[in-house]
Amino acid sequence: MGKKVTIRDIAKRANVSVTTVSQVLNGKGNRFSKSTCDKVFKLRDEMQYVPDFHARSLIMQGSVSTIGVLIPDLSEPFFGTFVEGVQKVAREQNVIPLVFSANRDPKLEKEYLQQMVSRAIDGLIIASARMTTDTIKQALGNLDIPFILFDRNNAQEGTRVQTDDFHGGQIAAQHLIDLGHKKMVYLSVDKDTENFQHRLSGFEKVLKDNGINFDESTDVLYSELSREGGEAAAKDVVASGATAVFCGNDDMAIGLLKGLRELDVRVPEDISVIGYDDISLDEYVYPRLTTVHQPIYDLGVGATEILLDRLNDKDVDEKVEKFPVHLVERESTARPAK
Amino acid sequence: MGKKVTIRDIAKRANVSVTTVSQVLNGKGNRFSKSTCDKVFKLRDEMQYVPDFHARSLIMQGSVSTIGVLIPDLSEPFFGTFVEGVQKVAREQNVIPLVFSANRDPKLEKEYLQQMVSRAIDGLIIASARMTTDTIKQALGNLDIPFILFDRNNAQEGTRVQTDDFHGGQIAAQHLIDLGHKKMVYLSVDKDTENFQHRLSGFEKVLKDNGINFDESTDVLYSELSREGGEAAAKDVVASGATAVFCGNDDMAIGLLKGLRELDVRVPEDISVIGYDDISLDEYVYPRLTTVHQPIYDLGVGATEILLDRLNDKDVDEKVEKFPVHLVERESTARPAK
DNA sequence: GTGAAAGCGCTAACAC
DNA sequence: GTGTTAGCGCTTTCAC
Numbered sequence: 001m002g003k004k005v006t007i008r009d010i011a012k013r014a015n016v017s018v019t020t021v022s023q024v025l026n027g028k029g030n031r032f033s034k035s036t037c038d039k040v041f042k043l044r045d046e047m048q049y050v051p052d053f054h055a056r057s058l059i060m061q062g063s064v065s066t067i068g069v070l071i072p073d074l075s076e077p078f079f080g081t082f083v084e085g086v087q088k089v090a091r092e093q094n095v096i097p098l099v100f101s102a103n104r105d106p107k108l109e110k111e112y113l114q115q116m117v118s119r120a121i122d123g124l125i126i127a128s129a130r131m132t133t134d135t136i137k138q139a140l141g142n143l144d145i146p147f148i149l150f151d152r153n154n155a156q157e158g159t160r161v162q163t164d165d166f167h168g169g170q171i172a173a174q175h176l177i178d179l180g181h182k183k184m185v186y187l188s189v190d191k192d193t194e195n196f197q198h199r200l201s202g203f204e205k206v207l208k209d210n211g212i213n214f215d216e217s218t219d220v221l222y223s224e225l226s227r228e229g230g231e232a233a234a235k236d237v238v239a240s241g242a243t244a245v246f247c248g249n250d251d252m253a254i255g256l257l258k259g260l261r262e263l264d265v266r267v268p269e270d271i272s273v274i275g276y277d278d279i280s281l282d283e284y285v286y287p288r289l290t291t292v293h294q295p296i297y298d299l300g301v302g303a304t305e306i307l308l309d310r311l312n313d314k315d316v317d318e319k320v321e322k323f324p325v326h327l328v329e330r331e332s333t334a335r336p337a338k
Numbered sequence: 339m340g341k342k343v344t345i346r347d348i349a350k351r352a353n354v355s356v357t358t359v360s361q362v363l364n365g366k367g368n369r370f371s372k373s374t375c376d377k378v379f380k381l382r383d384e385m386q387y388v389p390d391f392h393a394r395s396l397i398m399q400g401s402v403s404t405i406g407v408l409i410p411d412l413s414e415p416f417f418g419t420f421v422e423g424v425q426k427v428a429r430e431q432n433v434i435p436l437v438f439s440a441n442r443d444p445k446l447e448k449e450y451l452q453q454m455v456s457r458a459i460d461g462l463i464i465a466s467a468r469m470t471t472d473t474i475k476q477a478l479g480n481l482d483i484p485f486i487l488f489d490r491n492n493a494q495e496g497t498r499v500q501t502d503d504f505h506g507g508q509i510a511a512q513h514l515i516d517l518g519h520k521k522m523v524y525l526s527v528d529k530d531t532e533n534f535q536h537r538l539s540g541f542e543k544v545l546k547d548n549g550i551n552f553d554e555s556t557d558v559l560y561s562e563l564s565r566e567g568g569e570a571a572a573k574d575v576v577a578s579g580a581t582a583v584f585c586g587n588d589d590m591a592i593g594l595l596k597g598l599r600e601l602d603v604r605v606p607e608d609i610s611v612i613g614y615d616d617i618s619l620d621e622y623v624y625p626r627l628t629t630v631h632q633p634i635y636d637l638g639v640g641a642t643e644i645l646l647d648r649l650n651d652k653d654v655d656e657k658v659e660k661f662p663v664h665l666v667e668r669e670s671t672a673r674p675a676k
Numbered sequence: 677g678t679g680a681a682a683g684c685g686c687t688a689a690c691a692c
Numbered sequence: 693g694t695g696t697t698a699g700c701g702c703t704t705t706c707a708c
Contacts, residue, residue, distance in 0.1 A: 004399075004481060004701090005479065006700095006701060006702085007701070007702065007703095008701075008702095016678075016679085017678065017679040017680075018679085018680095018701090018702080018703095019678075019679055019680080019703085019704080020677090020678065020679075022702065022703060022704085023678095023703085023704090026703080031677060031678085032677060032678075033677065033678095036677080036678085048476075048479030049479070050452060050455050050456050050479055050481075051456055051701085051702080052396070052456060052458065052700090052701050052702070053392075053453075053456035053457045053458065054391075054392040054393075054395050054396045054457070054458055054700090054701080054702090055392075055396050055684090055700070055701035055702040055703090056456075056701080056702055056703080057392050057684095057702095058390070058392045058393050058396060058683095058684045058685065058686090058700095058701080058702075058703095059683085059684050059701095059702060059703050059704085060684090060702090060703075061342075061684080073418075073422070074412060074418040074421050074422055074425075074437075075415055075418035075419040075421075075422045075618075076415075076418070077413055077414075077415050077418070079418075080411075080412040080413035080414070080415070080417075080418050081413040083412050083413075083439070084411070084412055084413045084439065084441075087412075087439060087441070091446065096453055098436060098437075099412075099437045099438075099439075100437075101421070101422065101425060101437075103422070103425070108429065114388060115391075115434055117388050118388050118389055118390060118391035118394075119391045119392070120390065120391065120392055138386075141343070141386035141387070141388050143342060143388075227618070227621075227622055254622050255622065257622070257624075258621065258622050261624065280413075280565070281619060281622075283565075283596065284565055284592050284593065284595070284596050284619075284623060285622060285623060285624065286595075286599065286623065286624035342685090344684095344685055344686085345685070345686065345687095346685075346686095354694075354695085355694065355695045355696080356685090356686080356687090356695090357687085357688085357694075357695060357696080357697095358693090358694060358695075360686065360687060360688085361687085361688090361694095364687080366688095369693060369694085370693060370694075371693065371694095374693080374694085389685085389686080390684090390685050390686070392684090392685080392686090393684070393685035393686040393687090393700090394685080394686055394687080395686095395700095396684095396685085396686075396687095396699095396700045396701065396702090397685095397686060397687050397688085397699080397700050398686090398687075398700090399700080
């Protein structure tokens with residue numbers, strides 16, 4: 001017991017050659033007699049044969065079947081949802097996704113990347129702020145494994161899926177202006193990650209266009225990109241004197257909600273809060289969070305579809321696919337108090 | 339470009355044999371001259387050689403290095419956190435975790451299981467209510483791949499990690515009783531999943547011991563095990579006339595909080611709510627959720643440690659490791675109104 | 677209809 | 693110090 005059943009074992013028991021077994025089991029058994037086929041199939045079930053993936057893929061290097069997914073942190077629902085999108089497409093197209101969460105550790109990211117390469121993955125989806133296209137290409141060696149970049153990535157090249165962050169920033173600003181706010185701040189993360197920068201640009205542009213003062217040196221607040229970070233920023237937000245704050249993402253916004261509550265600042269009566277992402281939690285915090293919706297699940301779906309397309313036709317050009325964002329108005333924003 | 343670099347290519351360029359390259363690269367090169375070693379290392383870097391995992395593991399079937407993790411849904415932070423725990427230990431012990439999220443689809447679960455087997459994983463961690471030990475053993479064929487069961491599992495056998503659900507139920511009941519509640523209901527999922535049943539038993543026992551009426555046919559409310567499910571149950575909860583409700587898990591509790599708010603029922607003034615799990619969100623909902631803490635991350639750590647122990651010494655007995663639970667008192671519970 | 681043999685990339689005895 | 697050789701489990705060409 002416990003010994004792995006091989007195609008040889010089956011062959012022996014069936015009194016046929018390994019070739020026969022292999023062919024029959026792979027549906028290429030037209031040329032064999034029905035009785036032989038039946039015998040082999042029966043034996044496979046009986047002996048619970050499972051083909052050895054390693055041996056198999058050692059030979060059939062070509063057959064698309066595994067993609068790697070590298071993300072920062074699985075305990076964040078944001079990435080979990082993204083991965084679910086990936087898995088959906090993978091499932092449909094019969095490819096196996098290998099998911100690694102690298103905990104934002106560059107060393108680990110590289111290690112996992114190598115792992116995936118050595119496991120002969122056919123393509124990659126990478127979500128990591130830290131990794132540059134160069135780092136990735138280097139880790140990939142001179143193999144030309146196609147990869148798709150996602151979110152928080154400074155990359156200027158490479159195929160990738162994105163949402164329109166600039167427009168997202170605009171949407172947030174317009175909403176706040178429509179409500180009548182005159183003094184707003186942007187709460188973001190202290191890294192010049194491209195997409196947060198874009199959001200700021202869009203936000204700032206609309207403010208300026210509407211003749212509202214916005215000074216990056218004082219009206220952008222920085223904190224950690226997490227609920228804890230948002231919570232910690234509460235007193236800075238209050239100190240800023242703003243009547244509305246645009247948060248870099250929903251996690252920060254949700255943290256901020258808590259922080260403000262503890263300072264006895266009412267949302268949205270005293271301060272309006274608008275987030276970014278539209279994670280499922282937004283519906284369940286109090287007050288329900290107004291936010292800019294990003295189609296996270298769809299991004300997972302889209303990234304995977306693009307990747308799989310490229311795998312099937314290697315010569316598809318590098319491209320950037322942008323997904324639309326939109327406002328989801330809930331209860332954390334309102335007209336400022338007079 | 340694009341062609342995979344093999345150990346042979348290196349050997350050729352270095353004018354040595356494949357053995358030499360293999361040995362040197364695997365740190366077993368004491369017996370080779372320094373110059374040879376240097377040459378090989380240099381070439382490896384230059385040519386960006388990455389060993390082929392498949393070829394390698396085809397031979398070294400024994401060397402522990404990959405474990406499979408099968409969970410229901412990655413977008414649930416509960417499981418995400420669990421997996422992070424797994425990854426931590428895996429990282430430390432240099433094993434690679436393959437994570438699959440099967441979306442609660444039994445067919446998919448089986449498929450992924452087979453995938454993992456064919457990828458020659460050395461051990462498994464399975465979190466799935468649906469899978470019985472038999473199903474698993476069957477999917478595993480006659481291989482004796484060690485596996486650890488986790489959460490929501492009806493299994494009566496097999497090594498597994500658990501928390502003390504019975505005690506958790508007792509804790510919840512005691513807390514509510516201490517606050518002075520006399521009429522309580524249990525909101526759970528309509529599946530007789532063992533651990534929810536245990537929680538109920540513990541809850542009920544303490545109530546009865548305190549001379550409080552509890553009738554399973556009327557005082558147990560059922561709904562979906564999700565935030566949506568909790569929300570939907572709000573009116574039933576109100577209709578029950580209870581002053582406190584014990585929820586099967588935090589997701590339900592958080593949904594319930596929202597549902598009650600929409601019904602203009604105040605928590606905890608009108609109704610107290612206590613959850614189960616202690617997911618990180620609890621701090622951020624309003625009111626902050628009182629709950630029974632399960633060490634989710636630690637469970638991931640524990641499960642992995644046990645698995646790895648078994649892998650290193652196959653003869654460890656099947657065992658059940660229980661992790662302690664405790665009350666986390668926040669703001670969603672209070673004395674009932676007079 | 678069926679099987680023998682080669683070989684995927686690698687490691688590990690065992691020679692020399 | 694270094695190379696030869698066999699073989700992991702599988703697929704595939706080609707011969708019978």
